[in-house]
Amino acid sequence: AQSVTQLDSHVSVSEGTPVLLRCNYSSSYSPSLFWYVQHPNKGLQLLLKYTSAATLVKGINGFEAEFKKSETSFHLTKPSAHMSDAAEYFCVVSSGGAGTALIFGKGTTLSVSS
Amino acid sequence: GAVVSQHPSRVICKSGTSVKIECRSLDFQATTMFWYRQFPKQSLMLMATSNEGSKATYEQGVEKDKFLINHASLTLSTLTVTSAHPEDSSFYICSVPTGGIYNEQFFGPGTRLTVL
Numbered sequence: 071a072q073s074v075t076q077l078d079s080h081v082s083v084s085e086g087t088p089v090l091l092r093c094n095y096s097s098s099y100s101p102s103l104f105w106y107v108q109h110p111n112k113g114l115q116l117l118l119k120y121t122s123a124a125t126l127v128k129g130i131n132g133f134e135a136e137f138k139k140s141e142t143s144f145h146l147t148k149p150s151a152h153m154s155d156a157a158e159y160f161c162v163v164s165s166g167g168a169g170t171a172l173i174f175g176k177g178t179t180l181s182v183s184s
Numbered sequence: 185g186a187v188v189s190q191h192p193s194r195v196i197c198k199s200g201t202s203v204k205i206e207c208r209s210l211d212f213q214a215t216t217m218f219w220y221r222q223f224p225k226q227s228l229m230l231m232a233t234s235n236e237g238s239k240a241t242y243e244q245g246v247e248k249d250k251f252l253i254n255h256a257s258l259t260l261s262t263l264t265v266t267s268a269h270p271e272d273s274s275f276y277i278c279s280v281p282t283g284g285i286y287n288e289q290f291f292g293p294g295t296r297l298t299v300l
Contacts, residue, residue: 102286113277113293114228121286160227164287171218172279172289174228 072097074144074161076175084183089148091178093161096142102164103144104172105135109157117159120144131155156182187211188280190292197268198300205263205295207234207278213258214280218289219251222275234261234278268299 077092095101103120118129125137135146144161161175187210197203207217215236220228232242232253240253252264265272275296279289 102288104288106291111296114291116288119286119288166287168283168285168287169216169281170287171230171233172287173230174220176227 072101072163072165072173074103074163074173074175076159076161076178078178079176080179080181082181082183083151085153086150089146089151089155089180091146091159091161091180093144093146093175094142095144095161095163097163103135103137104162104164105129105133105144105146106160106162106174107157108160108177114160117146151180151182153182153184156180188278188290188292190276190278190295192295193293194296194298196298196300199269200267202264202266203268203297205265205276205278205297207261207263207280207292209259209280209290212283215258216281217255217261218279218281219253219261219263220277220279222277222294228277231263234263265297268297270299273297273299 073096075094105117106114107117108114117133118127120127120137128134133148159178162172165171165173189208191206217234219231221231222228230243231246232240234240234253234255236255242248255261275294277294278292282288
């Protein structure tokens with residue numbers, strides 16, 4: 071069965087410093103992996119997706135993630151945090167092929183201080 | 185790209201009443217839609233899979249008689265919370281698979297249900 075584990079429930083950074091949100095996955099085959107962001111009282115927004123075309127995936131708002139099969143990881147990074155990045159971030163794996171449900175990690179709350 | 189809408193965006197009801205939440209795929213037809221529930225400060229948990237033309241499939245622990253799902257057409261799925269209680273207060277979100285091989289999905293904006 072597919073699953074994801076977000077290693078940090080809460081990450082705090084200062085504005086302008088790098089962001090690292092960690093995610094490990096478990097999958098019996100090459101997975102489809104996603105990072106979603108949810109701002110307070112808002113819906114989900116797709117940041118980026120891994121689709122096996124490239125191990126380093128660039129997303130919106132300066133975020134990127136690197137798929138490392140040997141480490142079963144898909145960590146999300148950003149070189150310089152902005153105040154507007156404060157939100158809840160979810161690492162997500164597809165439970166199967168096309169048309170199947172997505173499995174969400176528990177989420178990481180990112181706080182950004184000035 | 186596809187847009188998924190949900191209605192209402194927010195609803196407050198009294199304990200014991202029923203509430204219907206709609207999920208619409210505005211741009212394309214969807215034979216499958218998914219319903220998730222998100223309790224405060226928690227992650228999204230899959231509740232059920234809505235199937236057009238057949239019965240919904242429910243995840244373990246989700247009462248099918250309490251959470252009625254009707255996939256009325258290829259663009260509309262409804263979730264009815266029957267005899268709602270305060271513990272049903274949550275954020276309900278639907279998603280629609282795009283049909284792509286990597287299983288990208290579009291999410292609705294969510295419905296905030298508060299049961300008094």
